[in-house]
Amino acid sequence: MLSQYQASTDAEDGESGVDPRSDKELALAAREDPAVFGILYERHVSTIYRYVYYRVGNREDAEDLNARVFMRALKHIQRFDDRGVPFTAWLYRIAHNVVANFHRDNGRHPQVSLEDMTSREVHHHDDADHAIDLRLDQRRLALAFARLPEERQQLIALKFSQQLQNAEIGVIMRRSEGAIKSLYHRTLEQLRELMEAQP
Amino acid sequence: MSARAQHAHDVSALERALAEFAHPVAPRPEYVAETKTAVLAGRIDDHEANALAAAFVVTAFAAGVAGMFVFAGAWIIRATRRRG
Incomplete structure (x- = not known):
């Protein structure tokens, strides 16, 4: 499964069409020349932004935290080595820490942008009743998601906003594929219970 | 179903x-x-450095408070022994 992860990274590399070097080669080069980090930034900025946005739920915080993720990655690029952990996984771990610190420092729970979700659903569905049902469901889901523990939110974000496989998520979260599968089912169960508990 | x-x-x-x-x-x-x-x-502005600095300050403060307690304890023991 990890080869698939690597394959997706290689595909991204190819799509950029700017630099043929792999993430690992660029990261090692960035140790000597920080300007090379700019290529890694351009390659991964959208992916990491999407992940952070999913975790914080609004553009303003997502932009701030996304910038911090790359700042921290550049600062610690000397520590990166590719012993079985792809650069992307390393970046996701940094992103997770930055988001977790943000929630802890601000003493607030992860939140989701309900307004954004509402407007999105209205555009997608012409039938007014159906749109209202969906908005209610999405609102309940958003509230339930915000009440999940950090690691379960991380798992859902990686699985749905990044569409990663269990093995890939396992590398990022330092768990086996089986443990991720099990955690995923427990998370869905908890989400369902949280949604049902809402009025 | x-x-x-x-x-x-x-x-x-x-x-x-x-x-x-x-x-x-x-x-x-x-x-x-x-x-x-x-x-x-x-x-x-990455707050990581600030967090480290804050951790250092808290640790230093805790060490200072612990030192004061040790000093006060030693002083009390010494004073008690003198009276005895």
Whole structure:
């Protein structure tokens, strides 16, 4: 499964069409020349932004935290080595820490942008009743998601906003594929219970 | 519908809702460009350093308080022995 992860990274590399070097080669080069980090930034900025946005739920915080993720990655690029952990996984771990610190420092729970979700659903569905049902469901889901523990939110974000496989998520979260599968089912169960508990 | 089938149906519906929930978002192009420049110039305020500094201050304060207690304890013991 990890080869698939690597394959997706290689595909991204190819799509950029700017630099043929792999993430690992660029990261090692960035140790000597920080300007090379700019290529890694351009390659991964959208992916990491999407992940952070999913975790914080609004553009303003997502932009701030996304910038911090790359700042921290550049600062610690000397520590990166590719012993079985792809650069992307390393970046996701940094992103997770930055988001977790943000929630802890601000003493607030992860939140989701309900307004954004509402407007999105209205555009997608012409039938007014159906749109209202969906908005209610999405609102309940958003509230339930915000009440999940950090690691379960991380798992859902990686699985749905990044569409990663269990093995890939396992590398990022330092768990086996089986443990991720099990955690995923427990998370869905908890989400369902949280949604049902809402009025 | 059996309980098992109902559960599978619920899980499937929940997964569909989560997929809709994760709508694609993209950073603003001007943000991408500005942030790249700021990151490479080291101009992003990352609170990691501040957290380390705060941890150092808290540790130093705790060590100071512990030292005062040790000193006070030693002084009391000494004073008690003198009286005895």
